[in-house]
Amino acid sequence: MTTKLFLIVFIFLSYTTPSLSKRYCHPQDKKVLLQIKKEFNNPTLLSSWKPNSDCCQDRWHGIHCNHKTSHVDSLDLSYDHNLTSQFPPSIGNLPYLVNLSLFHLPKLTGQIPQSISKLTNLKVLSIGVTNMSGPIPNFLSQLKSLVTLNLSFNNFCGTLPPFLHLLPNLKEIFLGGNKFTGPIPCSYGYLNDEYPNFPNLELSYNQLSGKLPMSLGRVNFSHLSLKDNKFEGDASMLFGANKMTEAIDISWNSFTFDFGKVELPKTLSILDVSHNHVYGNLPAGIENVSWLNVSYNRLCGEIPKGGHDHDVYTYIHNKCLCGSPLPSCK
Template sequence: MVTILFSLIILVYHITSSHSERCNPQEKFVLLQMKKEFNNPTFLSSWKPNTDCCHPKWHWHGIKCDHKSHHVKSINLSYNTKLASKIPPSIGNLPYLETLFLFHLPNLIGPIPQTISKLTNLTYLTISSTNVSGPLPNFLGQFKSLVNLDLSFNNFYGPLPPSLSHLPNLTGIFLGYNNLIGPIPDSYRSFKNHSNFYFSHNNLSGRVPISLGKVDFSSIDLSHNRFKGDPSMLFGSNKVSAAIDLSWNIFSFDIGKVELPKITSMFDASHNQIYGNLPLGIENVMILNVSYNRLCGEIPKGDKHDLYAYFHNKCLCGSPLPSCK
């Protein structure tokens, strides 16, 4: 009798627990398929078919679910050197996913799979510090809800996709430390004001589109590329740019005609072919480097920057450089 009663209790427990599981069964199946496509890495050992992917008790590594709908809304996998695979194509079958964060996974390889284009609710997409490669896909322009795109520190190559300009909510774009080539598309004039725009350490080239002057960037980094010409459209006394980095390019323009944004706290234009006198307000910039250019004239009196902010210019003078004669 006791044995029969015990068996009934176990049966009821299993029936109750199966009905009370929070994890959406289709999404759970997708996560387990992803684990398989990741080659069943040990750091995903918590992803077990007999546990609830949304229940805090089981804590599926890197998974967060919406507390009301229980749909999987976030995947955060980072800091693992043993995960060796491509990005699982099945990830595109998580329609409610809002955040995908793949960071410092040096053995993650291959291109971004086409199936990711189905994640139309993505708000934050980070694939950074991996060995993911290939051209930046045009389907990135389909993520209409995307606010932040970070594809830095990878092996992406080829041109910048014009389709990024189709993202109405994008305010952070980080594509630095790749092998990207070619010019900045003119269509990027449609980026939102107060955006953060980081394209450093690539092989980008050509002139900065004049139309980019219509965007009031919070910060912009074009350093360590092969841009040339005059980027002065990025400046203006009424703009809000707190950080501007143009260093290590082939820019050539009269910097004396530029009006710095009043709140600029960092300005680096070193290692270019910039000429002219220093612009008004340069002494108020907290972090400054205009070394290795062709600048002339007197450094404003009372300037507190060190020698390294100004050295290797054609004819700059005044403290901290030798005095003007």
């Protein structure tokens, strides 16, 4: 009976207790992480990264591991105003990374190092609210698994990267709040071309200029923001009755087109075309847009009745719009 009980307990423990020989933190990954800590200048943020502890089991700050492989698959560091360093090139030596997020590190400087191109499993690259600078390097085109590219609110400059359409899984691009100049590449009309429903393109708060490429009208954006740039000319290709777009913000540019000829997507709930040179009448269905701003344009005609109630600031400073909430039409 004692022998049988021992066997039962032994079998139970063998299924419920991790093997004593299992390495929870892959030794090569641990070595790389300690090198990254050194390249970060050993910040207080990474005080939990200790050589005598386990990077997975002991919950090193910002680290997540795949417990099937013992490899680090996520590095997420944020909100540290004291971390002062350049971007650590050794991050490129974590080949199993799926997520890399460095957010709100205002003293993080330097350019994106070429070693990042080795992260071929990366799905999310997020570098935001830092002091990093320089152009977006072409070697990012090697990150074929990338789904989200977020480089918002840094000091990146130069022209927009023209190669993004070569990333077959890319669905979200956030490049707002930088110092990009020049036009939007024609290739952006072929983003994720096999399935042209593209959730998010955010290019606001840059110094972009020129006319929009007509190819951009091919893409069925869910959320699109070109706010506060120097664009001009026609933006009507962004609209369409058959699109599934939910939000469009093209405010604070110099767009010039006949708004009355635009067909709005039925799914559109947020629309801001304010501070442009848009003319003509308000398009059919605009009363159904829940958040709307068409102020500071050259629009005319009667404001449609019904639908959502919008205040006077939605329509002010146009050439000859009339009707509630503006003065009545004569």
